[in-house]
Amino acid sequence: MVLVSAVRDYVNRMLQDISGMKVLILDSQTVSIVSVVYSQSELLQKEVFLVELIDSISKSEESMSHLKAVYFLRPTSENIQYMRRQLSNPRFGEYHLFFSNMLKDTQIHLLADSDEQEIVQQVQEFYADFIAVDPYHFTLNMPSNHYYILPAVLDPSNLQNFCDRAVDGIGAVFLALKRRPIIRYSRTSDIAKRVAHEAAKLMYQQESGLFDFRRMDISPLLLIVDRRDDPVTPLLNQWTYQAMVYELIGIQDNKVDLRSTGKLPKDQQEVVLSSEQDAFFKANMYENFGDIGMNIKRMVDDFQQVAKSNQNIQTIEDMAKFVDNYPEYRKMHGNVSKHVTLVTEMSKIVEERKLMLVSETEQELACNGGQVAAFEAVTNLLNNENISDIDRLRLVMLYALRYEKESPVQLMQLFNKLQSRSAKYKPGLVQFLLKQAGVDKRTGDLYGNRDFLNIARNMARGLKGVENVYTQHQPLLVQTMESIIKGRLKDVDYPYVGNHYQQGRTQEVIIFIVGGTTYEELRSIAQLNASNSGIRFILGGTAVLNTKRFLKDLEEAQVIARTNANVV
Amino acid sequence: MATRNRTLLFRKYRDALKSVRIPMSSLASSSVPKSSGGGPVIEMVSTSLLHPNRSYTPLSTEDPGNSSKGANAVIVGLPPAWVDVSEEIAANVQRARTKMAELAKAHAKALMPSFGDGKEDQRTIEALAHEITNLLKKSEKRLQKLSATGPSEDSNVRKNVQRQLASDLQNLSMELRKKQSTYLKRLKQQKEGQDGVDLEMNINGNRSKAEDDDWDDMVFSEHQMAKLKQSEALTVVDSVNELAQIMKDLSVLVIDQGTIVDRIDYNIQNVATTVEEGLKQLQKAERTQKQGGMVMCATVLVIMCFVMLVLLILKEILF
Numbered sequence: 001m002v003l004v005s006a007v008r009d010y011v012n013r014m015l016q017d018i019s020g021m022k023v024l025i026l027d028s029q030t031v032s033i034v035s036v037v038y039s040q041s042e043l044l045q046k047e048v049f050l051v052e053l054i055d056s057i058s059k060s061e062e063s064m065s066h067l068k069a070v071y072f073l074r075p076t077s078e079n080i081q082y083m084r085r086q087l088s089n090p091r092f093g094e095y096h097l098f099f100s101n102m103l104k105d106t107q108i109h110l111l112a113d114s115d116e117q118e119i120v121q122q123v124q125e126f127y128a129d130f131i132a133v134d135p136y137h138f139t140l141n142m143p144s145n146h147y148y149i150l151p152a153v154l155d156p157s158n159l160q161n162f163c164d165r166a167v168d169g170i171g172a173v174f175l176a177l178k179r180r181p182i183i184r185y186s187r188t189s190d191i192a193k194r195v196a197h198e199a200a201k202l203m204y205q206q207e208s209g210l211f212d213f214r215r216m217d218i219s220p221l222l223l224i225v226d227r228r229d230d231p232v233t234p235l236l237n238q239w240t241y242q243a244m245v246y247e248l249i250g251i252q253d254n255k256v257d258l259r260s261t262g263k264l265p266k267d268q269q270e271v272v273l274s275s276e277q278d279a280f281f282k283a284n285m286y287e288n289f290g291d292i293g294m295n296i297k298r299m300v301d302d303f304q305q306v307a308k309s310n311q312n313i314q315t316i317e318d319m320a321k322f323v324d325n326y327p328e329y330r331k332m333h334g335n336v337s338k339h340v341t342l343v344t345e346m347s348k349i350v351e352e353r354k355l356m357l358v359s360e361t362e363q364e365l366a367c368n369g370g371q372v373a374a375f376e377a378v379t380n381l382l383n384n385e386n387i388s389d390i391d392r393l394r395l396v397m398l399y400a401l402r403y404e405k406e407s408p409v410q411l412m413q414l415f416n417k418l419q420s421r422s423a424k425y426k427p428g429l430v431q432f433l434l435k436q437a438g439v440d441k442r443t444g445d446l447y448g449n450r451d452f453l454n455i456a457r458n459m460a461r462g463l464k465g466v467e468n469v470y471t472q473h474q475p476l477l478v479q480t481m482e483s484i485i486k487g488r489l490k491d492v493d494y495p496y497v498g499n500h501y502q503q504g505r506t507q508e509v510i511i512f513i514v515g516g517t518t519y520e521e522l523r524s525i526a527q528l529n530a531s532n533s534g535i536r537f538i539l540g541g542t543a544v545l546n547t548k549r550f551l552k553d554l555e556e557a558q559v560i561a562r563t564n565a566n567v568v
Numbered sequence: 569m570a571t572r573n574r575t576l577l578f579r580k581y582r583d584a585l586k587s588v589r590i591p592m593s594s595l596a597s598s599s600v601p602k603s604s605g606g607g608p609v610i611e612m613v614s615t616s617l618l619h620p621n622r623s624y625t626p627l628s629t630e631d632p633g634n635s636s637k638g639a640n641a642v643i644v645g646l647p648p649a650w651v652d653v654s655e656e657i658a659a660n661v662q663r664a665r666t667k668m669a670e671l672a673k674a675h676a677k678a679l680m681p682s683f684g685d686g687k688e689d690q691r692t693i694e695a696l697a698h699e700i701t702n703l704l705k706k707s708e709k710r711l712q713k714l715s716a717t718g719p720s721e722d723s724n725v726r727k728n729v730q731r732q733l734a735s736d737l738q739n740l741s742m743e744l745r746k747k748q749s750t751y752l753k754r755l756k757q758q759k760e761g762q763d764g765v766d767l768e769m770n771i772n773g774n775r776s777k778a779e780d781d782d783w784d785d786m787v788f789s790e791h792q793m794a795k796l797k798q799s800e801a802l803t804v805v806d807s808v809n810e811l812a813q814i815m816k817d818l819s820v821l822v823i824d825q826g827t828i829v830d831r832i833d834y835n836i837q838n839v840a841t842t843v844e845e846g847l848k849q850l851q852k853a854e855r856t857q858k859q860g861g862m863v864m865c866a867t868v869l870v871i872m873c874f875v876m877l878v879l880l881i882l883k884e885i886l887f
Contacts, residue, residue, distance in 0.1 A: 021651075023725075031833050031836065032833065035831055035833040039825065039826075039831065040829070041732075041825060044728055044735075049729050050728065051832055051836055067725070103574060108577055108578050109581050111578065112585055118582065121575075123574040124571055124574060124575065175569070175570040210572065253833065255831065277825070278826060324745065331825070
């Protein structure tokens with residue numbers, strides 16, 4: 001909530017002091033930032049009657065000097081170039097410039113140089129440089145996310161860009177929250193260390209004046225971890241509502257695009273899934289599939305009641321009541337159709353891809369089970385004709401991650417089988433994954449088999465039995481968070497940056513996963529936050545992952561690694 | 569949340585850079601007062617001389633309404649004509665709001681028990697309600713005028729202005745209807761209350777003649793009251809109907825909150841796709857027309873005509 005309201009406050013402040021008709025100009029990144037927190041109707045109320053992208057606005061020559069232009073851009077060199085061109089050929093009456101992060105002096109110089117007609121009224125930095133998709137969740141949605149996988153020597157300039165964007169985003173989050181954190185990072189990950197050190201440099205040295213907020217006794221904790229410490233979570237099939245929609249259909253900036261899934265009425269082709277605006281979604285986003293079905297049925301029944309009473313219009317009073325309630329009714333109708341469509345689509349996909357079967361094996365691989373049984377199960381599924389390629393790849397990867405050291409012969413067999421079955425499989429992807437995220441590379445105890453305490457805990461859980469086979473997996477993040485709550489996060493695994501040490505118990509923890517977050521982890525965070533442990537957790541990442549996205553990152557990284565290996 | 573204002577630094581750079589540029593000396597415009605920014609009007613003129621391909625109309629220069637915070641004068645052109653229409657509608661909305669407040673007061677007054685006839689009150693209420701409904705209707709008609717065609721940026725602005733005014737109008741009409749229906753309900757209650765009193769009087773039957781006369785009078789005036797209230801109810805119902813119609817028309821224009829249409833990025837994309845679609849449709853139309861059967865037929869017929877003519881001439885010549 002706090003992140004969403006911070007971004008909303010920024011947008012409100014941008015618009016409130018400027019009277020008259022306005023036009024809001026955004027770039028491709030800030031469009032996402034603003035769209036998830038502000039709606040079109042709210043913009044209209046603030047008299048913003050036109051919203052444009054900065055690259056399309058430069059193509060038009062129409063002069064609209066009765067409008068005042070409000071620009072909200074990221075301070076990239078490309079945007080500065082666009083701005084310069086627009087300032088030298090002004091179309092609007094006034095210009096108000098807002099940038100989502102810190103401007104360099106040279107950039108201000110360039111802008112001042114082009115502002116010959118002195119039409120720029122203000123230049124401000126409003127640090128809304130992250131997409132606040134959910135309460136307690138933000139993402140940077142980086143297009144080339146795969147650079148975190150590669151070592152620095154392979155492509156230093158792109159990796160530097162990646163780091164810069166991550167550090168900018170983190171800095172913006174803390175400026176929006178007005179805090180300066182203590183930073184810890186995951187020991188085995190070079191990229192996490194790099195991001196952590198650069199963020200510390202930014203907050204404590206370069207811009208220490210900007211970050212010097214009122215010192216409370218307890219600074220928040222920023223923990224930077226690497227996706228490769230837990231490669232299992234993005235590979236699993238999900239069964240809770242939000243995560244499932246993202247896994248099977250895909251969510252972008254809280255919008256779901258259903259256009260590819262057959263014939264749907266026009267208003268259902270693209271829908272919005274936002275917990276702020278949709279009460280049903282908010283109540284059900286972390287529920288599992290079976291419960292959702294029941295809740296939707298209840299919602300449909302309620303709606304049918306209302307619809308029936310609406311059809312029974314006999315007196316003037318009834319008509320008046322109908323007209324009164326019509327907007328509500330329409331909204332309810334839209335909402336009900338949206339959820340029914342989504343669930344129908346997902347059921348169809350589950351049926352087609354036999355996901356119940358696949359997921360059962362996946363959960364076994366991720367949580368417990370012996371090696372022999374696992375090998376058999378995976379082989380059977382690989383032989384099954386109905387299983388799609390991505391599911392086969394997923395299964396082999398999960399098996400490899402768990403049993404990489406045991407019985408390499410069988411592992412080889414699986415690889416060969418996978419290669420023979422899946423035409424599109426790029427050979428060596430699984431091995432690449434193992435190289436990057438194998439047991440030697442990971443911090444933390446992914447399978448709970450490294451120290452006695454965890455083994456005991458696992459056995460206890462096995463004996464107790466699980467409530468639901470399909471949702472028994474708990475991401476590694478949960479263990480990390482529990483250690484933080486108990487104050488026992490090991491220094492050895494997660495060292496501090498600099499010499500700021502934790503005094504007392506933190507109350508606010510921001511976990512930044514380099515490489516991307518998953519909705520399953522978000523669910524764990526939401527559950528922990530709701531359990532009143534005294535600590536508030538916020539999750540953020542360079543992207544939001546599902547299996548497809550994770551595999552794409554791996555493939556792209558593999559291609560680059562291979563081409564560079566050939567060159568060298 | 570933290571922000572940082574770079575305007576001062578920006579202005580410093582801007583002034584510094586300006587003094588580095590070619591100084592504007594002899595171009596006299598003595599009548600124009602120098603503002604703090606160093607005579608921007610002069611600069612305007614000179615830059616337009618220096619860069620003749622700059623094309624914008626220096627209409628009104630020192631527009632005090634627009635310069636804020638001691639900033640420099642800004643060239644403001646005249647806004648397009650439809651802005652007048654939107655401002656008119658906005659003014660109507662404002663007027664309707666004040667009248668609604670008055671109506672609320674009148675309702676309250678009419679509902680208070682009074683000894684007088686109450687006809688005065690009814691008339692004011694009726695008049696007010698009528699006025700408001702007229703205002704809303706008029707605004708709604710004018711609103712339709714704001715619709716624009718063509719995928720220009722101006723048309724987007726118009727569409728958005730239209731949407732916002734439509735939602736304002738819809739809210740107002742809903743408010744009016746709610747007020748009227750509560751008034752109606754309270755009226756009804758009062759009427760029943762009076763009937764209750766009537767009943768009571770019936771029960772206490774031992775009356776003298778004088779009282780009976782009084783009672784007759786009361787019954788008579790009660791009939792009148794009942795009729796009055798009924799006619800009021802009818803007028804209120806009428807306006808409810810009218811408003812229902814307006815709401816239906818408006819609901820097409822208003823955005824539903826929380827749907828995809830309410831998303832900023834969807835609207836931006838939509839503009840782009842509509843423009844592209846429009847282009848595609850045009851191209852398709854052009855192609856179909858070129859390949860059109862009509863054109864073929866016409867050409868064939870013309871050729872046939874010529875052929876026949878030639879044949880005719882040949883026939884005449886040969887025979």
